[in-house]
Amino acid sequence: MPVIEVRKLVKRFGLKTILKGLEFSAEPGEFVGLLGPNGAGKTTFLRILSSLSRPTMGMIRVAGFYLPQQAAGVRANLGVLSHQPLLYGDLTGEENLQFYGRMYAVENLDARIGEVLELVDLSKRGRDLVRTYSRGMAQRLAIARAVIHDPSILLLDEPYTGLDQDASSMLDTVLKQIAAQGRTVVMTSHDLARSEDLATRFDVLSRGKIIASARRDEIPKDGLLAFYRRSLEMPDPGKQDAREAAHG
Amino acid sequence: MKPTPIVLKVLNWISLVLLAIATYLTIYWAPQEVTMGNVQRVFYFHVATGWVGMIGFLLAVFSGIMYLRTSDMKWDIIGLAGIEIGLVFSLVNIVTGAIWARPIWNTWWTWDPRLVTAAIMELVYIAYIMLRQGIEEPERRARFGAIYAIVGFVSVPLSFLSIRIWRTIHPVVIGSGDAAAEGTFDMTAGMQTAFFFSLATFTVFGITLLWHRIRLGRLQDTIEKAKMEVMS
Amino acid sequence: MAKKRKPSSQTSFWRALSAVVWKDISAEWRSREMFSAMLIFSLLVAFIFNFSLDLNPKTQREITAGMLWVTFAFAGTLGLNRSMAIEKDRGCLDGLLLAPVDRSAIYFGKVIGNLVFMFSVEAIVLPLFSIFYNVNLFNPGLLLVILLGSVGYVVVGTLIATMTVQTRTRDVLLPILLFPVVLPVIASAVRASTFFLQGQAMDLIWPNINLLIAFDVIYIALAYMVFDYVVEE
Numbered sequence: 001m002p003v004i005e006v007r008k009l010v011k012r013f014g015l016k017t018i019l020k021g022l023e024f025s026a027e028p029g030e031f032v033g034l035l036g037p038n039g040a041g042k043t044t045f046l047r048i049l050s051s052l053s054r055p056t057m058g059m060i061r062v063a064g065f066y067l068p069q070q071a072a073g074v075r076a077n078l079g080v081l082s083h084q085p086l087l088y089g090d091l092t093g094e095e096n097l098q099f100y101g102r103m104y105a106v107e108n109l110d111a112r113i114g115e116v117l118e119l120v121d122l123s124k125r126g127r128d129l130v131r132t133y134s135r136g137m138a139q140r141l142a143i144a145r146a147v148i149h150d151p152s153i154l155l156l157d158e159p160y161t162g163l164d165q166d167a168s169s170m171l172d173t174v175l176k177q178i179a180a181q182g183r184t185v186v187m188t189s190h191d192l193a194r195s196e197d198l199a200t201r202f203d204v205l206s207r208g209k210i211i212a213s214a215r216r217d218e219i220p221k222d223g224l225l226a227f228y229r230r231s232l233e234m235p236d237p238g239k240q241d242a243r244e245a246a247h248g
Numbered sequence: 249m250k251p252t253p254i255v256l257k258v259l260n261w262i263s264l265v266l267l268a269i270a271t272y273l274t275i276y277w278a279p280q281e282v283t284m285g286n287v288q289r290v291f292y293f294h295v296a297t298g299w300v301g302m303i304g305f306l307l308a309v310f311s312g313i314m315y316l317r318t319s320d321m322k323w324d325i326i327g328l329a330g331i332e333i334g335l336v337f338s339l340v341n342i343v344t345g346a347i348w349a350r351p352i353w354n355t356w357w358t359w360d361p362r363l364v365t366a367a368i369m370e371l372v373y374i375a376y377i378m379l380r381q382g383i384e385e386p387e388r389r390a391r392f393g394a395i396y397a398i399v400g401f402v403s404v405p406l407s408f409l410s411i412r413i414w415r416t417i418h419p420v421v422i423g424s425g426d427a428a429a430e431g432t433f434d435m436t437a438g439m440q441t442a443f444f445f446s447l448a449t450f451t452v453f454g455i456t457l458l459w460h461r462i463r464l465g466r467l468q469d470t471i472e473k474a475k476m477e478v479m480s
Numbered sequence: 481m482a483k484k485r486k487p488s489s490q491t492s493f494w495r496a497l498s499a500v501v502w503k504d505i506s507a508e509w510r511s512r513e514m515f516s517a518m519l520i521f522s523l524l525v526a527f528i529f530n531f532s533l534d535l536n537p538k539t540q541r542e543i544t545a546g547m548l549w550v551t552f553a554f555a556g557t558l559g560l561n562r563s564m565a566i567e568k569d570r571g572c573l574d575g576l577l578l579a580p581v582d583r584s585a586i587y588f589g590k591v592i593g594n595l596v597f598m599f600s601v602e603a604i605v606l607p608l609f610s611i612f613y614n615v616n617l618f619n620p621g622l623l624l625v626i627l628l629g630s631v632g633y634v635v636v637g638t639l640i641a642t643m644t645v646q647t648r649t650r651d652v653l654l655p656i657l658l659f660p661v662v663l664p665v666i667a668s669a670v671r672a673s674t675f676f677l678q679g680q681a682m683d684l685i686w687p688n689i690n691l692l693i694a695f696d697v698i699y700i701a702l703a704y705m706v707f708d709y710v711v712e713e
Contacts, residue, residue, distance in 0.1 A: 085570055085571070103576075316709050375657045394709075402702060406664040
């Protein structure tokens with residue numbers, strides 16, 4: 001029974017159609033790496049899944065709730081990370097977590113805050129203003145924010161953007177830990193190496209549709225890039241013929 | 249793009265003819281008003297354009313509500329057309345009001361509740377246009393436009409009331425008295441004819457312009473769509 | 481690991497609202513940027529009025545209420561802009577919308593936060609104006625008018641600011657959109673304030689108070705109905 005199910009999803013912005021009948025599904029516990037070129041619609045797709053944006057047409061079911069009609073039910077089960085940290089600079093790390101914890105009606109909030117700060121290794125900086133955090137630290141706090149209510153589904157949109165090597169490694173560790181707890185994760189990233197490391201499945205989104213999907217065991221080690229390139233070349237056989245003719 | 253419908257072409261002609269007749273009626277045919285003289289003739293067009301101006305706003309509010317309920321872009325085109333027509337006709341209303349006021353009250357402007365309310369309504373129209381200009385995405389532009397049209401509309405009667413309460417405490421000192429200012433001079437049969445005819449004329453004229461504006465909006469839409477297709 | 485909560489439950493309206501209010505006040509308390517900006521601005525306006533309107537004391541007393549409200553109206557836009565800009569920065573508005581809370585809880589939370597800021601600025605401007613213009617502004621009637629007027633202003637202002645903060649022209653657009661709509665509040669508030677200060681009879685004042693109350697009620701209801709549309713993409 002898929003925990004995320006998407007059928008014939010269409011999203012139009014005015015006259016532009018970004019998503020053109022997208023089909024997608026994810027089983028509980030899967031870690032899906034969503035790949036695709038810029039402008040393909042990855043962020044739009046994630047925004048719709050996270051209930052921030054309404055679909056123009058299509059069926060979407062997340063954790064048993066239909067979007068957009070039952071958006072309220074979906075939200076309680078979602079943890080979202082985007083390239084913006086969604087944190088308040090004038091509050092401390094702990095205060096940010098206090099706020100979000102209350103918005104999500106988390107029980108035993110103080111204890112829980114301690115737990116998640118521990119998880120992202122920010123226990124010592126919890127009392128500092130978020131304004132003073134480095135980008136890596138802010139992103140880690142953002143993860144703490146995303147999981148404070150123990151959601152069963154995580155949506156991550158380009159979480160590695162702007163992070164240096166150290167911060168990225170740390171993010172890796174945290175994500176592995178969280179994913180291992182049985183959550184379903186959908187992550188978009190330009191960083192194929194990281195996706196390869198973390199994901200159990202790879203989907204390629206191009207021009208508003210999912211054009212390829214492969215489980216991790218179906219792709220040879222270090223073969224993700226090849227898979228990705230191949231997938232992008234597939235829907236345009238005309239181009240391929242022209243290339244062959246040129247090399248002839 | 250469909251060619252101009254026959255009804256619209258006919259309306260074009262009817263509007264022109266009506267406007268010509270209305271002009272004749274108001275400038276030559278209607279009897280001269282006793283106290284105010286010829287300047288009173290402005291009154292016929294003044295009220296008629298004010299009436300159309302308000303219809304424009306009402307249409308925009310209705311379209312706004314319909315857009316929020318259906319998310320159908322056509323309501324946005326209609327709403328914008330309503331505001332633009334309303335804006336122009338209200339402006340004519342205010343200016344003709346000033347032209348009429350000058351000889352009667354010895355001033356171009358007075359803080360009469362109706363005049364001020366008309367000015368405020370005009371400001372809401374302008375604010376609407378400026379709001380739209382600051383937004384690029386068509387969907388958000390339509391949504392915010394609809395919301396502001398509704399919010400703005402509700403405030404206009406409240407403004408009118410608040411200024412009128414104000415005014416009854418401090419009576420207007422200038423001019424030849426309230427009766428003339430409120431336009432409550434007695435209308436003879438001839439004047440009534442001119443008045444109602446002008447009202448009808450401007451209503452038809454307003455509808456014609458509205459129709460043209462909506463068609464223009466649709467045409468712009470079609471062009472945008474075609475551009476998108478060519479570019480992708 | 482924290483206990484699993486019921487999957488479909490929404491956080492209670494009051495809990496969410498108070499969380500939003502607490503957040504805004506805590507953050508502002510820390511930096512006090514909004515508060516000090518509004519305060520300094522109010523003082524500057526008072527000074528500019530004084531120098532540009534060189535009036536005799538009698539006339540000055542007659543227009544004190546007017547100057548007060550003009551000051552509040554302009555300082556208010558600073559607060560509103562800042563309050564919504566905070567949500568726009570770092571994408572926090574998304575953070576609010578992702579939470580399982582009623583959208584109107586977010587709206588009313590912001591309204592109450594903005595009201596608190598406005599009241600705190602008014603609380604300082606009032607005694608200062610009293611001193612500058614030698615008028616006793618601690619008139620219970622006047623305080624009532626300030627309460628009702630501020631509520632109306634903030635209710636509409638928060639709604640409109642949520643929209644304008646998402647446009648290209650941002651800060652500049654707020655006064656243009658806000659002032660025509662909020663005019664009934666300013667007009668009635670100035671009338672009522674002046675009458676209270678002059679000790680006029682209540683039956684002169686009542687129509688203005690009634691209008692303020694009507695405006696507040698109508699716009700609270702309207703904002704409640706319309707806010708969802710402002711934030712849902």
